[in-house]
Amino acid sequence: MARVELKNIQKSFGLVKAVKDANVTFEENSFTTLLGPSGCGKTTILRMVAGLEAPTSGDIMVGGKRVNEVPIHKRNLGLVFQNYALFPHRTIGENIAFGLKYRGVSKSDTGAKVKEALDIVRLPGVEDRYPSQLSGGQQQRIALARAIVIEPDVLLLDEPLSALDANLREDMRVELKAIQHRIGVTSIFVTHDQSEALAMSDKIIVMSAGRVEQIGAPEEVYNNPASEFVANFLGASNILDVSVSGSDSTSIALDAPYFGTIAVPRDRAVNLGAAKSGKLVIRAEKLRLTNEAVDDKAISAKGVVEAVDYQGQVARYFVRIGDRQFQAMNMIEGRPFDMGAEVTVKINPEDCAVLPADR
Amino acid sequence: MSDTAKEFDRRPWVLLAPSLLAITVLVVIPMSFILVYSFYENIDLAVDRVAFQLGNWQELLTDGYYHIAIWKTLRLSVIVTVLSAVLGYIPAYFIAMTKFRHKWLLLLLLILPFWVSFIIRTLSWIHILGNKGALNGLFMWLGLTEQPIPMMFNEFAVILGFVHVFLPYMILNVYVSLEGIDANLEPAARTLGATPWQAFREVTLPLSTPGLAAGGLLVFVLTGGSYVTPLILGGPNDFMFGNLIYDAVVSELNWPMGATLSFTLLVLLGLVVVLYSRFMGMNQLSKAFS
Numbered sequence: 001m002a003r004v005e006l007k008n009i010q011k012s013f014g015l016v017k018a019v020k021d022a023n024v025t026f027e028e029n030s031f032t033t034l035l036g037p038s039g040c041g042k043t044t045i046l047r048m049v050a051g052l053e054a055p056t057s058g059d060i061m062v063g064g065k066r067v068n069e070v071p072i073h074k075r076n077l078g079l080v081f082q083n084y085a086l087f088p089h090r091t092i093g094e095n096i097a098f099g100l101k102y103r104g105v106s107k108s109d110t111g112a113k114v115k116e117a118l119d120i121v122r123l124p125g126v127e128d129r130y131p132s133q134l135s136g137g138q139q140q141r142i143a144l145a146r147a148i149v150i151e152p153d154v155l156l157l158d159e160p161l162s163a164l165d166a167n168l169r170e171d172m173r174v175e176l177k178a179i180q181h182r183i184g185v186t187s188i189f190v191t192h193d194q195s196e197a198l199a200m201s202d203k204i205i206v207m208s209a210g211r212v213e214q215i216g217a218p219e220e221v222y223n224n225p226a227s228e229f230v231a232n233f234l235g236a237s238n239i240l241d242v243s244v245s246g247s248d249s250t251s252i253a254l255d256a257p258y259f260g261t262i263a264v265p266r267d268r269a270v271n272l273g274a275a276k277s278g279k280l281v282i283r284a285e286k287l288r289l290t291n292e293a294v295d296d297k298a299i300s301a302k303g304v305v306e307a308v309d310y311q312g313q314v315a316r317y318f319v320r321i322g323d324r325q326f327q328a329m330n331m332i333e334g335r336p337f338d339m340g341a342e343v344t345v346k347i348n349p350e351d352c353a354v355l356p357a358d359r
Numbered sequence: 360m361s362d363t364a365k366e367f368d369r370r371p372w373v374l375l376a377p378s379l380l381a382i383t384v385l386v387v388i389p390m391s392f393i394l395v396y397s398f399y400e401n402i403d404l405a406v407d408r409v410a411f412q413l414g415n416w417q418e419l420l421t422d423g424y425y426h427i428a429i430w431k432t433l434r435l436s437v438i439v440t441v442l443s444a445v446l447g448y449i450p451a452y453f454i455a456m457t458k459f460r461h462k463w464l465l466l467l468l469l470i471l472p473f474w475v476s477f478i479i480r481t482l483s484w485i486h487i488l489g490n491k492g493a494l495n496g497l498f499m500w501l502g503l504t505e506q507p508i509p510m511m512f513n514e515f516a517v518i519l520g521f522v523h524v525f526l527p528y529m530i531l532n533v534y535v536s537l538e539g540i541d542a543n544l545e546p547a548a549r550t551l552g553a554t555p556w557q558a559f560r561e562v563t564l565p566l567s568t569p570g571l572a573a574g575g576l577l578v579f580v581l582t583g584g585s586y587v588t589p590l591i592l593g594g595p596n597d598f599m600f601g602n603l604i605y606d607a608v609v610s611e612l613n614w615p616m617g618a619t620l621s622f623t624l625l626v627l628l629g630l631v632v633v634l635y636s637r638f639m640g641m642n643q644l645s646k647a648f649s
């Protein structure tokens with residue numbers, strides 16, 4: 001169990017800058033997620049921590065010690081690959097015991113440890129099978145068992161759930177989190193799935209094009225995105241250009257197109273600073289559609305439903321207000337709105353977040 | 360008892376028919392002729408008498424000369440196979456692992472020699488190893504030796520010629536099986552605590568044995584059946600079983616004996632293939648060829 005720190009880490013592949021000046025701390029025993037779109041450098045960071053890739057510059061610290069020059073096999077990290085990377089010519093038992101052999105664990109202890117690891121991942125009794133005889137989800141658990149049986153200082157997980165189907169993925173993410181909690185190992189989890197990141201993490205690191213965009217707890221990143229990129233990456237957002245028209249001790253008044261003046265609580269505008277203009281971020285699921293009359297104090301605008309994406313419990317509406325299209329994700333109560341319906345769109349100021357204009 | 364379960368399914372036989380036909384016409388029938396011919400009697404140069412007699416076979420079993428040839432052939436084939444495996448694995452590994460973007464170029468280089476006739480490639484060694492060849496020229500120019508060092512017409516030259524000609528088969532087979540190995544397996548072994556060498560030995564090497572086995576079998580059989588290389592590069596004592604067939608058929612015009620020897624070589628090499636695939640597991644081989 002150890003804390004991992006990246007200090008001014010850069011990594012270039014020829015002309016491609018895969019990671020640009022990352023400064024990140026992964027706290028001891030916590031579950032941290034690296035979240036970002038394909039190609040943003042998540043795997044590269046994981047591989048640098050594991051030692052499979054050397055940083056172009058910067059320091060990697062594990063448990064307070066610089067490990068840049070420590071060879072891979074001496075780092076004591078458990079890495080779960082995206083494609084599992086189980087040894088096809090070895091049985092499940094031999095796969096899991098692989099790392100124990102190099103740690104001088106005796107034959108009898110090895111058997112017991114393998115059994116224990118299989119119990120942890122809830123797949124007892126498959127020691128004598130070969131990886132090809134297990135399903136994708138089972139192989140994934142074996143890969144996890146192989147990584148945790150060596151009692152690593154850090155557990156690195158590279159999109160371990162992405163090859164599973166939707167149902168299994170949701171089961172596995174609960175299970176994975178439970179296992180991590182039980183053994184309490186510092187874990188770095190890579191994904192490009194925002195719901196996975198929100199559900200599992202103690203802390204999320206949002207990345208874009210090799211740069212760290214935001215670091216924070218799931219609620220923080222979700223409710224208070226630090227940039228337009230983060231706002232859009234964690235679910236659909238509507239973004240409006242606004243200007244500051246006044247402020248008092250509790251709120252900041254913003255002039256927004258279509259909706260008029262909105263008084264946003266100060267804690268929702270921490271990223272704005274002293275700027276005079278900014279961007280108002282409203283999540284699709286916070287935009288309320290109604291066809292009932294609204295009282296005068298409510299912040300609202302009139303619009304027309306242009307398209308409906310029906311998803312069972314919820315529906316995603318594309319609503320035109322003036323010359324802009326907004327996205328709204330609403331629970332369906334009774335009947336969903338039809339295409340062409342005239343609706344009133346309501347905003348709750350507490351649900352907004354404000355960003356400076358240049359981000 | 361249901362009738363449907365016992366009903367004869369013709370489909371496999373229909374699908375196999377073309378190959379069975381080809382094997383019958385091109386292999387089984389000609390080999391049968393050769394077998395029959397081995398019982399004929401040779402009377403004079405190119406004059407045979409139709410007969411059923413075991414004279415040729417008796418000669419094969421009793422004349423030590425043939426046994427020496429079998430032993431030499433076996434020995435050379437083993438040496439060439441082992442050398443090709445060791446020398447071929449390294450370039451195959453390099454081509455499979457390199458991050459060089461134009462990998463096809465390296466593979467093309469491997470296939471390039473096939474564009475030049477095998478005989479010309481073998482003859483080219485005369486210009487390198489011969490008394491007036493490049494190496495001796497260099498040594499004499501450097502003053503390392505007064506007289507040219509004899510490097511040609513011995514077993515060394517024969518082995519060199521074989522390895523030179525058959526190495527690409529080994530490299531290609533090993534390369535294909537290395538290429539099929541998940542690139543994350545070695546890193547996975549490394550993170551679990553294996554040194555680079557241990558990771559190679561425990562993961563990559565065992566997973567590439569199908570390629571090694573297939574390449575090895577190919578080189579062994581190709582070497583075992585050769586006669587041109589020892590003819591060009593070997594001395595009078597560097598004959599293989601194939602050379603005896605050549606002598607019997609071409610020099611002595613003794614076709615019945617030639618047929619006897621040919622059939623023997625076929626059976627011996629066939630035996631190697633059968634034993635080998637029993638030992639290695641035929642599925643391993645088919646994996647490598649697929």
Ligand SMILES: Nc1ncnc2c1ncn2[C@@H]1O[C@H](COP(=O)(O)OP(=O)(O)OP(=O)(O)O)[C@@H](O)[C@H]1O
Nearest residue numbers: 013016017018037038039040041042043044045192
């Ligand atoms: N070995 C390499 N050689 C050259 N470029 C590389 C190499 N590895 C990664 N890159 C580049 O670095 C960038 C980041 O790659 P990385 O694999 O870290 O992305 P990722 O965030 O893991 O993406 P994904 O979600 O698709 O796995 C990409 O532009 C990629 O093309």
Ligand SMILES: [Mg+2]
Nearest residue numbers: 042043044158
């Ligand atoms: Mg990746």
